[in-house]
Amino acid sequence: MLSSATSASSAAELVRIARQRPALPCGTRIIAIDGPSGSGKTTFAADVEAHLTGLRGDGNDEARPTPAEVQVLHMDDLYPGWDGLAAAVPLLSSQVVEPLAEGRDASYRRYDWERGVYAERHEIPCTARWLVVEGVGCGARVIRPRLSALAWLEADRETRMRRGLERDGEAYRPHWERWSRQEGAHFAREATRDHADLVLDTGQ
Template sequence: MTGLLDLLLAQALSTAPPAGAPRVVAIDGPSGSGKTTLSQHVADELAARTGTRPHVVHMDDIFPGWDGLAEAVELVSGLVLEQLARGVDGGFHRWDWLAGERAEWVEVPVAEWVVVEGVGCGSRRCRPHLSALAWVEADRDVRMARGLERDGESFRPHWERWALQEDELFKAEDTRAHADVILNT
């Protein structure tokens, strides 16, 4: 993975951000593929190379529940990426999965680097604001097993419903084809 991480960071470092805006690294791909793990590696490596810890945005905090994938793409683009591109702090109301409603405001400050990870963050509307895009994938059975290990068997219907939304989004967006780096876990 070190070689792919180096390629991703080289792409991000070679892309000059708009004046006053951060460089944004997006990590997209289907659920259970390892995006969160990769985002931690990217954030650690950016901190080591630049001396500045990037702000990390998790799409799981933005999705408005199990049926909110399309809405979350609009939210992260409009409330976070477009604001940051203008040199203005962005943010969003975190989704409280237990209560099934929006919770506290999470500010995303303008910084040198921002890492956004999660399904949909590499979509067409987000791409103009990205310095680099990674696509992380794994076989469907592997991803389902990872998700159910984390969330429990009772979440299988939710994961199956979510997978249908992912299929629709990725077909429409062709996100994988726009990635700078592809990692199969």
């Protein structure tokens, strides 16, 4: 994984890139953190969030964003199960990204993996100054025009698999294999890495 210092400096660089680009009409800037499973996207998203909530006004922003003005969305909450990558991207676009781009409040329903159904609704008001989205698919072609910055995280397959099984358990190996095939096809089709503003190798 990235060292804490390297991750913090990379988070700062990603935010710097985003701040140089116009916000959506509602005033929100969207940062996407994409890459294959086990590459450290969730951890890096937390570092980006921490950096954002620690910002002070410097002429680019009026004041430090409050926690309520920095929203984080995990793609895991949108996938409808282990075969749901393809379905989640249109959901992110139609339920979250496009409403914000049109100056409207956004919302999505969290997928309950245990029950196999969508559960409670989560609101993302257009008063949010920052939205950090992390997970496979958030840098897809349909999403990219609305982004202020896109990061791509990667690591070798062995390292990523080890991290995933350490987190989820050996019983999840078949699920990981299913998911790996989906994300491989998705990234080949979308060429997400080629459009990233920042590429980080977390396997070093």
